[in-house]
Amino acid sequence: MSAHNLSREYQSPVVPRFDDDEDDEREEASAKSPAPVGALIQKKFLEQRKIFLWGAVTDQSAKDLTEKLLYLEAIAPGQPITFYMNTPGGSITAGMAVYDTIKLISSPVTVVVTGMAASMGSILLSSAKKGNRYIYPHARVLIHQPLITGRMVGPASDINIQAKEMEKLRAELNQILANASGQSIEKVTKDSDRDYYLNAEEAIAYGLADHIVEKI
Known part of the structure; x- marks a missing residue:
């Protein structure tokens, strides 16, 4: 898991994260105005009410x-x-902004996992209503507990506050997964204590996806 430039992005000595990506800063730095062809493709897809997260x-x-x-x-x-x-x-925090937006708008959102829905991705997958969660045949879902990344500096009391907040956050995220999957909170908490991978069939059996994509 990687840390961002904390002083610039989060204004905090610690950052709750939920990912396994080593190149977040480079990906964000490269998220500039798309090339002309890319912009045209994005425009066409947006007209079809299709949006994408790749990274x-x-x-x-x-x-x-x-x-x-x-x-x-x-x-x-x-x-x-x-x-x-x-x-x-x-x-x-960024992912929950997307999750809450999907939950709050009136437009029904269908989520399609094309390659991987790991960590925060599993929460975004859970934002769709049951029946609206699709997964490609060879895609994967990964659930696990969040981590604090970044340099922790401060008095012991502040570090204790951060630890308690992470426990609250973990419980909240596990409850989202439990509600979405139909699994008990105890099972989700146990499974997500370490990396827990699910292939397409397993994700459906677990209750985090509904359909395997057979045709586009």
């Missing part, structure tokens, strides 16, 4: 997704949106 969940990628979700909701409230995702995970 880590960062402040920049979450901003892009949230803006598109709110835009599509504004121009055609209640009309379906398809969200394609291949992510190693990332920032919890």
